[in-house]
Amino acid sequence: MPELPEVETIRRDLEEKIVGKKIAAVFILAKKSVHYPATKFSDVLIGDSFSNINRRGKLLYCSFRKNLLFLLIHLKMTGQLIFRQKKKIIAGGHSLGCIDFELPNKFTRVVIKFSDGSELFFNDLRRFGYLKLVTAEEKDKILKNSFGIEPLTPGFKYPLFAQLFNNRKTNIKALLMNQKLIAGIGNIYADEVCFCAGVRPDRKANKITETEKKKIFNCINKVLKLSIAHRGTTFNSYVDCDGKTGSFVSLLKVYGRVGEKCYRCKSIIQKIRAAGRGTHFCLKCQK
């Protein structure tokens, strides 16, 4: 379940690993995962190279050196982007510079092969994610219409954030997960931010006090930054571009901890359904 910290980790990895490398071949193993005619998709990419890897919320968008189209990548729930250097076979049959699982595997949907022999694998168990080619105009339209304030940027200022609460009758969890209001927060970080701020996730947005709003604002910055520093949360299928797990899972305070003791007050973590999602919180620490 890649959210902002996981997608940002992948973005930074890709920037380092694939930018400038010449694309030699593209293999589309699942047509559904590519939102563009398959042969044309390959034609556009082959011979070109990535020039920039950007992110807005949970969406990656990449530009190319030559072609003017943009590649949008959404991992949805189970998408992975794994980069593998060319296999180096050494004496004894072991290989160097490889991750410890087989690629491609049965969840590999697209493979992009570079001219130096390295490969990028798009794996997606649930097939919700996609690779999509769009024009600059389409890209701009999507970025403008689909996303609200971007956390961790200079534009993420408290007064702007506080405005989102005005006259909103929905609960704070739904507000935090609404991509058109704030970009990048999903189910895990919505729960973690609410715990950090001491606010129950099912509280109505328009009943949240000024002090609480400030706490929520600060907690968004704090939680997301800390998670990025730990290369994200691996709960189910998320891995970085080396196929490695993120370690923020060990710092989760409430998500996935139903029935366990709150680290802060020792009372039992509750689980309810809010905004249509499994929602975790501490009765004592969150009001």
Added chain:
DNA sequence: GTGTTTGTTATCAA
């Protein structure tokens, strides 16, 4: 066989 997992969109209601 059943319930659960979630990012996003579709749909319907107010």
Added chain:
DNA sequence: CTTGATAACAAACA
């Protein structure tokens, strides 16, 4: 028109 709540999708696992 806006907002909100809910279902649906997909696929695997316990």
